[in-house]
Amino acid sequence: MSTVFNFTFVPWFRSVAPYIHKFRHQTFVVGITGEAIAAGKLQSIVQDLAMIQAMGVDIVLVHGFRPQVNEQLRLKNHQPQFAAGVRITDPVALDCAQEAAGQLRYEIEAAFSQGLPNTPMAGARVRVMSGNFLTARPVGIVDGVDFQHTGLVRKVDVEGIRRALNSEAMVLISPFGFSPTGEAFNLSMEEVATRVACELKAHKLIFLTEVPGLASNPLEPISEDNPIDTEIPLANARRMLAQLPAPEQPSDPSFYLRHCVRACEHGVERSHILPFAVDGSLLLEIYVHDGVGTMVIDEKLEELREATIDDVGSIIQLIEPFENDGTLVKRDRTEIERDIASYTVIEHDGVIFGCAALHIYPEAQTAEMAAVTVSPTAQGTGDGEKLLKRIEKRARAQGAKTLFVLTTRTMHWFLKRGFEPASPDWLPQARKAKYNWSRKSQVLVKSL
């Protein structure tokens, strides 16, 4: 094996370790759209799920079947009917849904059963359990439209699902449910996955979808100037939803977002919208710092905020010990007061535990993160990471394409988070002029 391979593989594998530890024994609910299966992505998704399960995550998988039901209807020469983006399930559509669900369940179970040598499934033993975990009720008649056999989730058998998960099985749920009178109802994958995640108090709800994520301004198409918003705090997501028109089809920005918001409001801390078109998107989102797609996060907003003049005293108190031991460059009070708008702080119960400042160099489309500090009593709990993400987001919003830091002792913390070493000559002119050559700080740069 080549040394180069060892050199890249070992640090890479180690960098994944914290995520493996963190997610062990957590519960993820994963909703796969029928479109993902129709696009031939089932094998690779199953391989990734089997690996995630092997790393100790309890997985509930909910599959969709929109295109498969449409295909069955087409074969029967029956026109699909929708009202407000929701399928009207007449008796023919109900038959088609049953057939499609049966077929997909079979395909998914088959995919989890394979263990061909030289594939990621070699040696995997994934036990898949399905069952009547959902009780349904009819949508009924809305605005004069009778939705017939289209239903909503009435109850989730949490105990049944938990028992299956505790026996180390992966739970597979079709968007189908029965009423207490035994009547069948066609449900939507998104509603089922959301309800199951809420009832199970899952750690994550993940949708594998045909959309790449949500644009920063979801009213405009995704572009270089309107990139995917990788992380949306719940309060912002709610605001976005209020501005967006009601969804009519899955590609509409509010389609998955409203389910993510609902999940976050009911105790699921993180909900993700991921593109199935990106190979390995599940692995990238779960085990890599930056991830792909969009995550809605119920981060207590009062925790992370931009600083005000009242915070100057707390910031000085926080950074002073690190200035005294030489980790940080000295800043006097007037300088901090003048730059206070560039600081982000992190607060727990009204006490400031961390800060970082952002200085933009518009002419070079870059930005500096400075004075990043977390109080020693709070270090190692992820506050540094939260500050970095917020600063990255602020920098991106102001047009920066890269973010840089100057450090003498904290290089590895930044390297682990996607920064790369650069020479001081790389710095924008205005910053280079202030570079302290005797301090010999390392310049580290990250693409945004």
Ligand SMILES: CC(C)(COP(=O)(O)OP(=O)(O)OC[C@H]1O[C@@H](n2cnc3c(N)ncnc32)[C@H](O)[C@@H]1OP(=O)(O)O)[C@@H](O)C(=O)NCCC(=O)NCCS
């Ligand atoms: C660097 C700093 C901001 C990180 O904050 P934090 O809240 O502890 O960070 P997180 O909780 O997100 O990450 C903690 C991880 O970083 C590691 N870490 C902390 N300081 C580090 C350093 N100097 N070098 C490398 N890794 C470091 C921890 O060991 C921990 O690793 P683990 O998750 O594998 O256990 C914080 O340690 C700090 O304030 N340091 C002193 C000031 C400083 O050096 N600022 C940077 C100046 S450029």
